[in-house]
Amino acid sequence: MKILDCNKLVFLLSVAAAYFGGGTGCHSSSSTDDTDSDSTHATDSDTACRQVLTATFRDFTEAHPDFERDDSGWGPAVGLILETLDEQRKPIYNKLRGDCKLNENGTCPSTDTWQNTPMWGYQDTDSDWQAEETFFTWYRNDDEIPRPISWFTGDEINRTIQKEILLEPNPDALNSLFFDSSLFLPLDTDEGFGPSPENTGENYLFTTEIHTQFDYVPKQVFTFRGDDDLWIFVNDKLALDLGGLHEPFEGTIDFDALAEDLEIVPGNRYPMDIFHAERHSPGSNFRIETNISCFVSVVPE
Numbered sequence: 001m002k003i004l005d006c007n008k009l010v011f012l013l014s015v016a017a018a019y020f021g022g023g024t025g026c027h028s029s030s031s032t033d034d035t036d037s038d039s040t041h042a043t044d045s046d047t048a049c050r051q052v053l054t055a056t057f058r059d060f061t062e063a064h065p066d067f068e069r070d071d072s073g074w075g076p077a078v079g080l081i082l083e084t085l086d087e088q089r090k091p092i093y094n095k096l097r098g099d100c101k102l103n104e105n106g107t108c109p110s111t112d113t114w115q116n117t118p119m120w121g122y123q124d125t126d127s128d129w130q131a132e133e134t135f136f137t138w139y140r141n142d143d144e145i146p147r148p149i150s151w152f153t154g155d156e157i158n159r160t161i162q163k164e165i166l167l168e169p170n171p172d173a174l175n176s177l178f179f180d181s182s183l184f185l186p187l188d189t190d191e192g193f194g195p196s197p198e199n200t201g202e203n204y205l206f207t208t209e210i211h212t213q214f215d216y217v218p219k220q221v222f223t224f225r226g227d228d229d230l231w232i233f234v235n236d237k238l239a240l241d242l243g244g245l246h247e248p249f250e251g252t253i254d255f256d257a258l259a260e261d262l263e264i265v266p267g268n269r270y271p272m273d274i275f276h277a278e279r280h281s282p283g284s285n286f287r288i289e290t291n292i293s294c295f296v297s298v299v300p301e
């Protein structure tokens with residue numbers, strides 16, 4: 001599969017719809033990309049079916065205890081969140097530790113000893129995150145986070161920036177869209193908190209929140225590969241669970257195979273809610289491949 005370098009990735013600032021080609025997360029521009037993005041997006045409205053995912057990025061630094069945390073080096077931790085969304089369409093912390101930590105084969109080791117044991121918050125230094133109250137901040141704006149908080153000494157926990165991720169036609173597959181970055185740094189060094197960790201010179205440590213809708217037709221699939229945490233909800237039900245700090249990992253939603261569980265029927269439009277976190281430098285991989293032809297953005301109020 002072709003891997004595009006950073007300059008092939010186009011992020012479009014949704015807060016300035018007339019602006020294309022800048023703020024790409026890359027450090028130089030590409031005239032070819034500018035042509036592609038203009039032809040695809042210049043006349044689209046926010047509610048149209050588009051080959052774009054509108055993303056809310058929240059920038060963090062290692063001052064947050066869940067970011068640049070010691071990494072166990074294993075695969076995803078399944079079951080860190082519950083299998084439904086809360087009333088604000090945010091993921092819900094699982095007070096148990098979840099089902100298992102996947103191995104490199106994508107299976108749960110039978111000898112796993114931490115299955116469904118309670119999380120102990122601050123005492124649990126080996127867990128993938130610190131506590132329910134720290135996870136609460138991942139997908140909420142700084143001014144939505146109640147104060148005071150005991151575990152953070154700075155003024156701002158996060159800074160929110162909205163951008164768009166352009167899905168491009170996949171040159172290796174018919175009727176397929178993709179986005180691929182092996183250095184996924186959508187926030188420039190002059191955005192958010194700037195370089196973090198500072199010694200990397202790049203802006204790692206951020207979360208990605210996407211709310212969209214799609215029209216379900218048979219044989220659709222959606223594949224994600226990346227690090228770190230990634231959860232996808234379809235029709236308000238957890239459809240892909242790659243949570244936790246981990247190496248790049250891949251998972252696929254086969255909508256037909258999951259149709260009964262997700263309670264979806266061809267011919268109808270359903271919500272898809274995507275939650276990602278880049279929580280440890282230096283790796284940041286983010287790859288989407290799907291034969292869903294377009295998405296209807298649901299921009300948060």
Ligand SMILES: [Ca+2]
Pocket residue numbers: 059060061192193194195196203204205206
């Ligand atoms: Ca950061």
Ligand SMILES: [Ca+2]
Pocket residue numbers: 227228278279280281282283284285
């Ligand atoms: Ca990472």
